[in-house]
Amino acid sequence: MGLEPRGLAALAALLLASAPLPAGAATFMVNSTADATDGSCGAGAGECTLREAIEAAVATPGRDTIGFDPAVFVLGTVTSINLLTPLPFVADPAGTAVDGSGSSVVINGDPALEDGIVFTSAPGVALADVAVTRLRFGSFPGHALRICGGGPPACDGDVSNATVARVTAVANGSDGIRIEGRVVSGVRVVDSVVHSSGMVGIHLAASQALLGARVEGCTARLNGFDGVLLDGGPRNEASSIVRSAAVQNTGRGFDVRGDVVVGPELAELVSVANGNDGVQVFAESTVTSVAIADSVAAENAGNGFEVLGATGHTGTSLRGVVADGNTPHGITLVGPVEKARLERAVAIENADGGIALLESATKVKLSDVVALGNVSGVYLRGTRSSARRILAGANDDVGILILENGSRNSVKQSTAPANNTGILIREPSTGNRVRKNSALGNVFADLFDQHVGCDGNRWRKNVFRSAVDPCIR
Amino acid sequence: MHPLGARRSRGRWLAAAACAAGLLAGSSEAATFRVNSTADTSDGACAAAAGGCTFREALAAAVARPGRDTVRFDPSVFPPGAPGVVVVQQVLPVISDPAGTAIDGAGAGVVIESGGGVGPPIDPLVFTSGAGAPLRRPAIANLTVRGFLGTAITLCGGELPGCDEDVSQAVVENVVATSNGADGVRIGARHVSKLRIAGSVAAANGGHGFSCDVESLAGTRIERIAARDNAGDGLHFFSDAGGADNSIADSIAIRNQFGFYFTTDARLTKTRLTNVAAASNLQSGIVVGGPELVDATIERASAASNLGRGIDVFGAREGIVLRGVVSNDNALGIMVGGSPLSGVTLTQARAAWNATDGIRLQSSGELVGNRVTDSVVAGNGEHGLNLIATTATGNLVSRLRAAGNNGTGILVDALATGNTIEDSQATANDGNGITIGTGSTGNVLQRNTALTSDATDLVDGSATCTNTWTSNVFESSSGPCIQ
Numbered sequence: 026m027g028l029e030p031r032g033l034a035a036l037a038a039l040l041l042a043s044a045p046l047p048a049g050a051a052t053f054m055v056n057s058t059a060d061a062t063d064g065s066c067g068a069g070a071g072e073c074t075l076r077e078a079i080e081a082a083v084a085t086p087g088r089d090t091i092g093f094d095p096a097v098f099v100l101g102t103v104t105s106i107n108l109l110t111p112l113p114f115v116a117d118p119a120g121t122a123v124d125g126s127g128s129s130v131v132i133n134g135d136p137a138l139e140d141g142i143v144f145t146s147a148p149g150v151a152l153a154d155v156a157v158t159r160l161r162f163g164s165f166p167g168h169a170l171r172i173c174g175g176g177p178p179a180c181d182g183d184v185s186n187a188t189v190a191r192v193t194a195v196a197n198g199s200d201g202i203r204i205e206g207r208v209v210s211g212v213r214v215v216d217s218v219v220h221s222s223g224m225v226g227i228h229l230a231a232s233q234a235l236l237g238a239r240v241e242g243c244t245a246r247l248n249g250f251d252g253v254l255l256d257g258g259p260r261n262e263a264s265s266i267v268r269s270a271a272v273q274n275t276g277r278g279f280d281v282r283g284d285v286v287v288g289p290e291l292a293e294l295v296s297v298a299n300g301n302d303g304v305q306v307f308a309e310s311t312v313t314s315v316a317i318a319d320s321v322a323a324e325n326a327g328n329g330f331e332v333l334g335a336t337g338h339t340g341t342s343l344r345g346v347v348a349d350g351n352t353p354h355g356i357t358l359v360g361p362v363e364k365a366r367l368e369r370a371v372a373i374e375n376a377d378g379g380i381a382l383l384e385s386a387t388k389v390k391l392s393d394v395v396a397l398g399n400v401s402g403v404y405l406r407g408t409r410s411s412a413r414r415i416l417a418g419a420n421d422d423v424g425i426l427i428l429e430n431g432s433r434n435s436v437k438q439s440t441a442p443a444n445n446t447g448i449l450i451r452e453p454s455t456g457n458r459v460r461k462n463s464a465l466g467n468v469f470a471d472l473f474d475q476h477v478g479c480d481g482n483r484w485r486k487n488v489f490r491s492a493v494d495p496c497i498r
Numbered sequence: 499m500h501p502l503g504a505r506r507s508r509g510r511w512l513a514a515a516a517c518a519a520g521l522l523a524g525s526s527e528a529a530t531f532r533v534n535s536t537a538d539t540s541d542g543a544c545a546a547a548a549g550g551c552t553f554r555e556a557l558a559a560a561v562a563r564p565g566r567d568t569v570r571f572d573p574s575v576f577p578p579g580a581p582g583v584v585v586v587q588q589v590l591p592v593i594s595d596p597a598g599t600a601i602d603g604a605g606a607g608v609v610i611e612s613g614g615g616v617g618p619p620i621d622p623l624v625f626t627s628g629a630g631a632p633l634r635r636p637a638i639a640n641l642t643v644r645g646f647l648g649t650a651i652t653l654c655g656g657e658l659p660g661c662d663e664d665v666s667q668a669v670v671e672n673v674v675a676t677s678n679g680a681d682g683v684r685i686g687a688r689h690v691s692k693l694r695i696a697g698s699v700a701a702a703n704g705g706h707g708f709s710c711d712v713e714s715l716a717g718t719r720i721e722r723i724a725a726r727d728n729a730g731d732g733l734h735f736f737s738d739a740g741g742a743d744n745s746i747a748d749s750i751a752i753r754n755q756f757g758f759y760f761t762t763d764a765r766l767t768k769t770r771l772t773n774v775a776a777a778s779n780l781q782s783g784i785v786v787g788g789p790e791l792v793d794a795t796i797e798r799a800s801a802a803s804n805l806g807r808g809i810d811v812f813g814a815r816e817g818i819v820l821r822g823v824v825s826n827d828n829a830l831g832i833m834v835g836g837s838p839l840s841g842v843t844l845t846q847a848r849a850a851w852n853a854t855d856g857i858r859l860q861s862s863g864e865l866v867g868n869r870v871t872d873s874v875v876a877g878n879g880e881h882g883l884n885l886i887a888t889t890a891t892g893n894l895v896s897r898l899r900a901a902g903n904n905g906t907g908i909l910v911d912a913l914a915t916g917n918t919i920e921d922s923q924a925t926a927n928d929g930n931g932i933t934i935g936t937g938s939t940g941n942v943l944q945r946n947t948a949l950t951s952d953a954t955d956l957v958d959g960s961a962t963c964t965n966t967w968t969s970n971v972f973e974s975s976s977g978p979c980i981q
Binding site: 100101102103129131159161191193195216217218220242244246247268270272273293295297298319321323324345347349350369371373374395397398416418419440442443463465466472488489490491492494495497498 | 578641672676697698723724822826846899901902925926974
C-alpha cells in the first residue's frame with residue numbers, strides 16, 4: 026500500500042526544501058547609476074552597479090536576470106548609466122535576461138569604448154534564451170546591443186530564442202541591435218526603435234542559417250546602412266518583419282537575404298526615403314514563397330519592393346502594396362520567376378517601371394493593379410503570365426508592356442489610357458492574348474504589336490483608337 | 499454593355515433599313531445617320547452613297563429630325579486602329595434636340611480635329627435641348643476630339659450660354675478629348691441626373707479635363723477615366739445646391755490643377771470614391787466636400803506628390819469613411835475638416851513623407867466621435883496625426899503607428915475630454931511621441947508605446963491627474979500621472 030496523496034505532497038515539499046536552489050534562478054537588481062565595481066552586487070542602496078550585476082550574473086551559472094530598481098531608474102525620468110570602460114561580456118550559454126521594465130534606463134557609451142552590452146556563450150557553444158527588455162542605448166562607437174553565439178569576433182555558436190523587446194538604440198557607431206551566430210533560430214525583436222546608427226539599425230545575421238526570425242513593431246530611422254537586415258547566410262527560412270517602419274536609412278529600409286530564402290513574411294511595413302530599396306528580399310540562389318502584404322514603399326532611392334532570386338523564384342505573393350516615387354522601379358521581381366501573384370498593388374511615379382518583371386517569368390498573375398505616371402506602367406516578360414484589371418495610365422512610355430520573347434501571356438480587362446503607348450508587345454513575342462482592354466488617349470499608339478501581322482499574338486475585343494498593326498482588334 | 503445600351507441593335511436595324519430603302523433617315527422617330535466621308539463639307543444631305551455623308555451633314559440631319567437620332571461612322575472610311583480624321587473648318591451645327599442625340603464611333607476609328615487656322619470653331623460638339631426644355635439621353639462615345647480652341651464636348655441643358663435646364667441620363671464613354679483650349683468634356687445644366695462618364699480620357703486641355711458646374715447632381719457614375727496635364731482640374735464637379743448618390747471609380751488624374759475636385763455649396767450625400775489615384779497635381783490630389791458632407795466613402799484611393807493636400811475632405815458631418823487610402827509626398831497627407839467634425843472613420847490609411855502632417859482632423863469648433871484606427875503615419879514633415887479643434891470629445895485613436903515624423907507622432911491640440919488613444923506606437927519622432935493638450939480631462943491613454951522622441955515621449959498638458967495613463971511604454975514623460 027502506498028502513501029496517501031497528502032503524504033506524497035509532504036514528502037515532495039521536504040525534498041524540495043532540502044535540495045540546492047536550481048541554477049540560474051538568481052536576480053540581480055541594479056540600484057546605482059555609477060559605473061564602478063567592488064566585486065559584488067549588494068542589495069543595499071547604491072551597492073549594485075550594472076557592471077557588478079553583469080559580473081554576478083556571469084559568475085552564477087544558469088539563466089539569471091538583471092533588473093533595475095525603479096526607485097533609482099524612475100519610470101518617465103530618463104536615468105543614465107554612463108559607462109567609463111567596456112562592460113564585461115554577459116557570457117552564459119543558458120542566456121541572461123536584462124530587464125528594464127517598469128523603469129527608465131539609459132546606458133550611454135563613450136568614444137573610448139566599443140560595443141554596449143554583449144551577450145556571449147563560449148567559442149562554438151550555443152547561446153539560448155537571451156532576453157533584453159526595456160533599455161535604451163546611446164553613443165557607443167560599436168554595436169549598442171550585441172547577442173553573439175560563441176563570442177566575438179567569430180560569433181560561431183548558435184543562437185536560439187533570443188528576445189529583444191522595447192529596446193531603443195540611438196546614435197551608436199555601428200549596428201543598433203545585432204544578433205549573430207552560426208544557426209540563429211527563434212529570435213524576436215519587437216517594439217524596438219533604432220535611430221541614427223552608423224551601420225544597420227536591426228541586424229540579424231547567421232553564418233549557416235537564420236530560422237524563424239521575427240521583427241515586429243519596430244522602427245529604424247536614419248541609420249547609416251539598412252534599417253532592418255535579416256541575413257541568413259546560406260539559408261534564411263521563415264523570417265518575418267511585420268508592423269514596422271524604416272525611414273531615411275542610408276541603405277535599404279528592410280532587407281531579407283540569404284543564398285536560399287524560404288518563406289519570408291513581410292506585412293504592414295512602411296519604408297520611406299531610404300537610400301536604397303524600400304523592401305528587398307534577396308537570394309543569391311533561390312527564393313521561395315515570399316509573402317509581402319499591406320505595405321508602403323515611397324520615395325526610396327532604390328526599388329520600392331524588390332524580390333530577387335538569382336537562379337529561381339517561386340511562389341512570391343505581393344498583396345496590397347503601394348510603391349510611390351521610387352527609383353528605379355516601384356515593384357520588381359528579378360530572376361527567373363515562376364508562379365508569382367501580385368494583386369491590389371499601386372505604383373505611382375516611379376522613375377522607371379511601376380511593376381517590372383525583368384527576367385523570364387512564368388505564370389505570374391497580376392490583378393487589380395494601378396500604375397500611374399511611371400516611365401512604363403507594367404512590364405511583363407516570359408510566358409503564361411496574366412494581367413487582369415490593370416489600370417495603367419499616364420505613364421511616360423508604355424502602359425502595359427510585354428517585353429521581348431514573351432509568349433502565351435494574357436492582358437485582359439485592363440485599362441491603359443493617356444500613356445505614350447497603351448499596350449505594346451515587343452518583337453519577337455508571340456502567342457500572347459490581349460483581350461477586352463481599353464486603351465485610349467495614348468500619344469503614339471493605343472495598341473502596338475511590333476510583329477508585322479501580329480505573328481500569333483491575338484488582339485480581340487479591345488477598345489482603342491489607334492493601332493500599329495491592322496491585325497489588332 | 500454598349501454605351502448606348504439597347505438602342506444599339508435598333509440603330510443598326512434602322513440604318514440597314516434606311517440604306518436598303520436608299521434613305522438615311524426613313525422614320526419620323528429615331529434614325530441613324532452614317533458618316534462615310536472625312537470631308538468637312540455640306541450639300542445639305544446625308545446620303546448613303548460613298549462619300550455622301552459628312553459628319554457635318556449627319557449632325558445637320560440629326561438636328562433636323564425630331565427624336566433621338568444616332569450618328570455613326572462607316573468603318574471602311576473610319577477604320578479602327580487607323581482612325582479617319584474629320585478636320586473641321588467651320589463651326590459645326592449645335593446638336594440641339596431635347597430627346598438627345600447619340601454620336602457613336604463604335605466599331606470605327608474616329609477623330610474630330612480642329613482645322614487650325616482656317617476659322618477654327620470654338621466649341622465643336624455642343625449638345626443642347628433648346629430654351630425651356632431638358633436634355634435627355636445625349637450620348638457621345640468612341641471618338642476623339644482634339645485641337646479645338648474651346649471645349650471639346652459640351653452637354654448643355656437648355657441652350658447656350660445659360661444651360662439652365664436639366665440634363666438626364668447623359669453618357670460619355672470611350673471618348674478622348676485632348677489638346678483643346680478649354681475643357682475636355684463639360685456638362686452645364688440646372689440638375690444633372692444619372693450622368694455616366696466611362697472609359698474616357700481628357701489630356702492637355704486648357705481648362706478642366708472633365709467639368710460639371712451645375713445646380714445639383716445625382717446618380718452620377720464616373721469610372722475608368724484619366725485626366726492628364728490639363729491646365730484646370732482633372733475632374734471638376736461642382737454643384738450649387740448639393741448632390742446625392744454620386745461615385746467615381748477606377749480613375750486617375752495626374753499633373754492637373756486639382757486632381758479630383760468634387761464639391762458643393764450645400765449638402766453632398768452618398769458620395770463614393772473607389773480606387774482612384776491622383777499624382778503630381780499642382781494643388782490637392784483628391785478633394786471632396788462642401789458645407790455639409792454626409793455619408794461619403796473614400797476607399798483605396800492614392801495620392802502622391804501633389805503640391806497641395808493628398809486627400810482633402812471638408813465639411814464632414816457624419817458617415818464619413820476613409821478606408822485603405824494612401825497619401826505620400828504631398829503638402830499634407832490626409833486632411834478631414836469640418837465644424838463640427840464628427841463621425842469620421844479613418845482606417846487602414848497610410849500617409850508618409852508629406853511636407854506637413856500625415857493625417858489631420860481639424861475643426862474650428864468641436865471634434866466629436868471620430869475614429870482613426872489601424873493606420874500608419876511616417877516620415878512626415880510635421881506631425882504624424884494631428885487632431886486640431888477647440889474641443890475634442892469622444893474620439894478614438896487605436897492601433898496607429900507614427901514613426902519618424904519631424905513633429906509630434908500623435909498630437910491632440912484641443913481641449914480634450916473623454917478621448918481614447920490606445921494600442922498605438924509613436925516612435926523616433928522629432929517632437930514628442932504623444933501629446934494631449936492643456937486642460938484636458940477624462941482621456942484614456944493606454945497600452946501605447948512611445949520611444950526615442952527627440953523631445954518627450956508622453957506629454958500630458960494637464961498639470962493634475964485628470965487623464966488616465968496606463969500600461970504605456972515610454973522613456974520620458976511630462977505629466978504627473980503618466981504610466
